Amino acid sequence: MKPIDDIPEALRDSQYRKTTNPNGLITIASGLLALVGTGIIAIAVLNRPPASVKKPVINPSPLIKATPSPIENILGHLPYQEAPETELAPITGDGAMRLRKPAAKAFIQMQSDARRSGVILMPISAFRSKATQEKLFFEVKKQRNQQTRKRAEVSAPPGYSEHHTGYAIDIGDGRAPATNLSSSFANTAAFRWLQNNAAQYSFELSFPENNPQGINYEPWHWRFVGDSHSLETFYKAQQLGKQK
Numbered sequence: 001m002k003p004i005d006d007i008p009e010a011l012r013d014s015q016y017r018k019t020t021n022p023n024g025l026i027t028i029a030s031g032l033l034a035l036v037g038t039g040i041i042a043i044a045v046l047n048r049p050p051a052s053v054k055k056p057v058i059n060p061s062p063l064i065k066a067t068p069s070p071i072e073n074i075l076g077h078l079p080y081q082e083a084p085e086t087e088l089a090p091i092t093g094d095g096a097m098r099l100r101k102p103a104a105k106a107f108i109q110m111q112s113d114a115r116r117s118g119v120i121l122m123p124i125s126a127f128r129s130k131a132t133q134e135k136l137f138f139e140v141k142k143q144r145n146q147q148t149r150k151r152a153e154v155s156a157p158p159g160y161s162e163h164h165t166g167y168a169i170d171i172g173d174g175r176a177p178a179t180n181l182s183s184s185f186a187n188t189a190a191f192r193w194l195q196n197n198a199a200q201y202s203f204e205l206s207f208p209e210n211n212p213q214g215i216n217y218e219p220w221h222w223r224f225v226g227d228s229h230s231l232e233t234f235y236k237a238q239q240l241g242k243q244k
Helices: 009-017 022-047 101-116 130-144 148-152 183-187 189-201 228-242
Strands: 088-090 098-100 121-125 168-173 203-205 221-224
Touching: 088 101, 098 101, 101 121, 101 189, 101 203, 101 221, 121 189, 168 189, 183 189, 189 203, 221 228
Parallel strands: none
Antiparallel strands: 088 098, 121 168, 168 221, 203 221
16 A cells, blocks of 8 residues: 555645635545555455465464383393283192292193193292292392302392282293202203293293393293283383393
8 A cells, every 4th residue: 555645646735725615625535535445455465475375273282202211221221110920820730839820820831731741840939029039139138248240140120020019930840840040951852842832822031042132041931922911011121221
């Protein structure tokens, strides 16, 4: 819109010449109002976006997923939550040894099938609470006068044992009890049977030779990885542990 001072020269002259004429004043005022109105309408039209153009919709920035913090490990051992009592089921007649229900069911089936082949899979230790693990770690360490690092090579500190999860089990050979919790268990019929068949029941060796966690070879220590929760429990911990 042009400024009001840009009224055509002829119109300005006629305004001053005809000030005594009321009708002239009205005509001039009407003309000015018309010019102002026309200018306002022109601005509105020029600033209005075309009907076919839509205002862009600005979506909020997508949430950035935080990268999980690396898991703290102690001497190669990763932390695990203790299984709730309600999730545990017995694997022995006296109920002294328990695993999480899916793991218990799988182990009992595996034990039964092995016996049909003449192999006795003897459970030695299953679920262990943090309190029990504390005694095993510190009291045995004291009795054996072991360095902490040396003790951690064969036993996890409390809060860092796979046995807390209710998915891990130590297995022996019922026909060769002298090999229990020993590397010599690797020479038994029970271990050979587990090597060939344990995967069918979703059990795997936790600490094979030269394992990346630096834990001593434990041919007797097996864990269940047969459902989503057990897989997440162990493999997520491993991946986060590698970020250290």
